[in-house]
Amino acid sequence: MHAPEFTPADRRAALDPAARLRQLSEADRDAIRIAQDPKFPRWLEQITATGGCSHPVHLSGSITTWDAATGEILHHYDTRTEPGERLPVRCRNRRATVCAPCSRLHAGDTFHLVRAGLVGGKNIPAAVRNRPRLFVTLTAPSFGPVHRAGELCRPRRDGGTCEHGRPLGCGAVHATNAPDVGQPLCVDCYDFAAHVLWHAYAGKLWDRFVIGVRRQLATAVGLAQSRFRDHACLSFARVAEYQSRAAVHVHAVVRLDGPAGPDDEPPAWGTADRLTEAVRASARRVLVRTPYSPAVGELALRWGVQVDARPLRADGDGPDDDAVAAYVAKYVTKGASETGAGIDHKVTSWEDIDAAPVSEHVRTLMRTSWSLGGLPEYESLHLRNWAHPLGYGATS
Structure with a gap:
């Protein structure tokens, strides 16, 4: 069994972390940078809280709660303490194609x-x-009549055409995913x-x-x-x-x-x-x-x-x-x-x-x-x- 051969570049990369990073893709380097950020655990919490929302709404600002009688500050929150200085929340769009x-x-x-x-x-x-x-x-x-799937589309014994010269019937049996299904027999009659x-x-x-x-x-x-x-x-x-x-x-x-x-x-x-x-x-x-x-x-x-x-x-x-x-x-x-x-x-x-x-x-x-x-x-x-x-x- 032969030991793997190493080039000088391989040896430098193994000994130099910066060189190893340079060999990675930009996306991988960005992921490592985020993971090394001290706020990474909070970022993970945000992703979990939004359920992986595809288009989260990013909020920015602050809120302060005072005691009306004493003026004491009971609570203060500012999005500047969050990763990226903003707070993501779910978009809550119900369309599957959107989120x-x-x-x-x-x-x-x-x-x-x-x-x-x-x-x-x-x-x-x-x-x-x-x-x-x-x-x-x-x-x-x-x-207006449209093409149908799964059976004889629009059978007509007498044939015939509409006032625009297009057939009034269709004797084909269209598959469900056929491009004609749902399309008008005559766009001018529809x-x-x-x-x-x-x-x-x-x-x-x-x-x-x-x-x-x-x-x-x-x-x-x-x-x-x-x-x-x-x-x-x-x-x-x-x-x-x-x-x-x-x-x-x-x-x-x-x-x-x-x-x-x-x-x-x-x-x-x-x-x-x-x-x-x-x-x-x-x-x-x-x-x-x-x-x-x-x-x-x-x-x-x-x-x-x-x-x-x-x-x-x-x-x-x-x-x-x-x-x-x-x-x-x-x-x-x-x-x-x-x-x-x-x-x-x-x-x-x-x-x-x-x-x-x-x-x-x-x-x-x-x-x-x-x-x-x-x-x-x-x-x-x-x-x-x-x-x-x-x-x-x-x-x-």
């Missing part, structure tokens, strides 16, 4: 809160598991303005849906609508999920309690079947009208025809409570960018939209949101601030 550590924390908190609302815990009695509870999905309406405005008013549509559920329940049992809260209480938790066509579906957990909330049993008429009927009826009937615009007209915005309302039963016959809580927690951390339906930061110009790493369908929706944001009729929506998620969130 994965903070989004995981947010998802965990959401899971436990939703689960507590379904089965009890967090000061909510376990009796809520026996209350009428639903897992509801509300969809966006159609803004109502991009209605798509963006539906997103923008989805928050109002949800509010009216909730009011409608209460009204439907009150009407069904002969109560004056103004007296509903004297007899029952509805609780909701909702998230939005972007579909391949870049339109959101809203998923919600709904629970019916007595007038005092989770500590109160619902009235005898408060059943899962009656709650389901009220949800479906409200989803069919509510609408939001947009202000008239010479460019767009007046739109009557509604939920899509597909409404899913599944009871959550304590006997296990139906969706699993933990699975529903996990589903809600999953989508509370996902924005438009994870599905390719937009990006996770605001755009400030046409150039930002042109440079965005999105499909042409999504880019057109972003451009439409930007254009609509310049119309006085929609000024209150601030649609240019919401162009990155395609208008969604403007009234949420």
Whole structure:
């Protein structure tokens, strides 16, 4: 066995610490410098306290607490004593694409809160598991036919073309990740303005849906609508999920309690079947009208025809409570960018939209949101601030 051969440079590096450092990369030398800093233990404490946040907010300043009676200084803190003379705190952004550590924390908190609302815990009695509870999905309406995955896309026996000369059907079977999935069959037929405005008013549509559920329940049992809260209480938790066509579906957990909330049993008429009927009826009937615009007209915005309302039963016959809580927690951390339906930061110009790493369908929706944001009729929506998620969130 031969001993390793050493060059003069190797020998100098072994005997000279400075020479050894010079052989390391700049990043390694910087790590060693930080580790040798007397404030390194405090720096580690800060990293641990922020949970490895990707974009911590750095605070600077001081705070002093005095005794009002004596003027004695009880406590003084100054960030100048911290490493780098600043104090990092979590950004607390719930989007996984922005900060994965903070989004995981947010998802965990959401899971436990939703689960507590379904089965009890967090000061909510376990009796809520026996209350009428639903897992509801509300969809966006159609803004024009798009390519679909997993089956014959758009079969048509008679073929035919639209007024723009493009085929009305598609006989292909697209893979789930095929680039055509979610894209319009005809971009000129697709109502991009209605798509963006539906997103923008989805928050109002949800509010009216909730009011409608209460009204439907009150009407069904002969109560004056103004007296509903004297007899029952509805609780909701909702998230939005972007579909391949870049339109959101809203998923919600709904629970019916007595007038005092989770500590109160619902009235005898408060059943899962009656709650389901009220949800479906409200989803069919509510609408939001947009202000008239010479460019767009007046739109009557509604939920899509597909409404899913599944009871959550304590006997296990139906969706699993933990699975529903996990589903809600999953989508509370996902924005438009994870599905390719937009990006996770605001755009400030046409150039930002042109440079965005999105499909042409999504880019057109972003451009439409930007254009609509310049119309006085929609000024209150601030649609240019919401162009990155395609208008969604403007009234949420």
